[in-house]
Amino acid sequence: MPRVIYFDCFSGISGDMALGALLDAGLSLDALREALRRLNVDGWDLNAMREVRGPLAGTRAHVIAPEGHVHRTLDDIRAIISTSSLPAAVIERSMRIFAILAEAEAQVHGTTVDRIHFHEVGALDAIVDIVGVAAGLDLLGVEQVFASPLPLGAGWVRSAHGPLPIPAPATLAILASVGAPITPDETPFELTTPTGAAILAALATFRRPPMRLCAIGYGFGARQMERPNALRVWLGDPDEGEDASRQRGLVLLETNIDDQPAEQIAYATDVLRAAGALDVWCTPILMKKGRPGVQISALVTADLEDTAVNLLMRETTTLGVRRRSVERHVCDRDIVEIATPLGVARVKRKRWRGELIGAAPEYDDCARIARECGVPLATVYQMVMGRLENGATKC
Incomplete structure (x- = not known):
């Protein structure tokens, strides 16, 4: 060990x-x-x-x-x-x-x-x-x-x-x-x-x-x-023990942009996710001279830092990227498949220190069922969660 x-x-x-x-x-x-x-x-x-x-x-x-x-x-x-x-x-x-x-x-x-x-x-x-x-x-x-x-x-x-x-x-x-x-x-x-x-x-x-x-x-x-x-x-x-949920060796990268089209920023975030970033998000900000801008944030593992910085430099107009070491607590998660009369949907279950404390249907599965069957998305969500509570898992 x-x-x-x-x-x-x-x-x-x-x-x-x-x-x-x-x-x-x-x-x-x-x-x-x-x-x-x-x-x-x-x-x-x-x-x-x-x-x-x-x-x-x-x-x-x-x-x-x-x-x-x-x-x-x-x-x-x-x-x-x-x-x-x-x-x-x-x-x-x-x-x-x-x-x-x-x-x-x-x-x-x-x-x-x-x-x-x-x-x-x-x-x-x-x-x-x-x-x-x-x-x-x-x-x-x-x-x-x-x-x-x-x-x-x-x-x-x-x-x-x-x-x-x-x-x-x-x-x-x-x-x-x-x-x-x-x-x-x-x-x-x-x-x-x-x-x-x-x-x-x-x-x-x-x-x-x-x-x-x-x-x-x-x-x-x-x-x-x-x-x-x-x-x-x-x-x-x-x-x-209780600290097993803590993830270390993570780096938070941030940069501010106020001179780039939105579709290019969206592309940059997609590329970061595809490269293996744990999370990528954008925050509206107000920059100098009252110009609206966006802050791009990427959470990456330490070994991915250089790759992520390189992507930010190449895919955005930034001249610099801030970085700081961070830690995070994470829940254990697993995926189960729920069989409903309309089809099968996956559900992500959330566990904290051994206790099941939440679950959420996968949007893509529920949206597909809603489109194929012509029913409201909310109805599919309710059906999936109801079957989950009754223990009706496919596997």
Whole structure:
């Protein structure tokens, strides 16, 4: 069964803390080393030590990579990761984390992603941290990642650019890009690093999930503090109880149109449905200068997002498409056929948490019967529902 993990960041998160927590929760150090060797880069080693700090026992992970001041671009890092023999899911997760880091660095320094040279996070130890977390999640069978609100700390931190205020500008840019929740914390140290922030921004949903716990892990940071400088992870199986109705991994796409004929908009919605969109709808809106327009909305699965955006760009006059991740609750449904004196019609039955709470005749079937028999559509509906209530199903 695919597993879920919850990053409980009561003292923040960094790359090495995340690695240590995964190892403490049961990830094999040997298996992780073997996976990281598929990067085809030399000059690093990974150690893990069990420690006790105050009331807590946990694991301190330490990447040894004395390569000096190496500044890599995003393309350099992509080349290292994409040419490895790591699983596709690990490559994709790792690239996503570095892309978020690059976008934040570009924003902070007022430049573009292709001009960014990573300093601290481009070093080999940071690459091993990030790819190690992605590989560790894969080895543990984790498909869904969740996280708590993040404490950030206060004060100043040294960087390749000189002293920076805490939270580091890149950390704030990363967290702002996904609307991550933060919690007030004036501890005079950096609690959440850019690497830790990027891992969660790229992979996590910021809430505590329903789950059945299997293991807990504590990963220690390098700094000794009065309170435990640790990251806690909760590893478990998805709870299949009342939350089973919730569908995750959905994306809502929206765009506003005020300069396109109605029949072309109708065609665009038909194409989106044919491509596999879960739902497509149009909403009348009033746009700038008092012009009437229409908002096209499409609910799609994450793997269909690129296809749907491409269709919207090509089939409408839009110049941009908004997107946001959403979830939805859905009822269980089934179809039964109802035999009536006038013909057979299908009925969709609705169940919520095992209880039958509704049913609706299929319009196309009822309309066909009404036309063929020359009776009002409402009469067919009443006949079908009456037969359903009496248990007269065909199959």
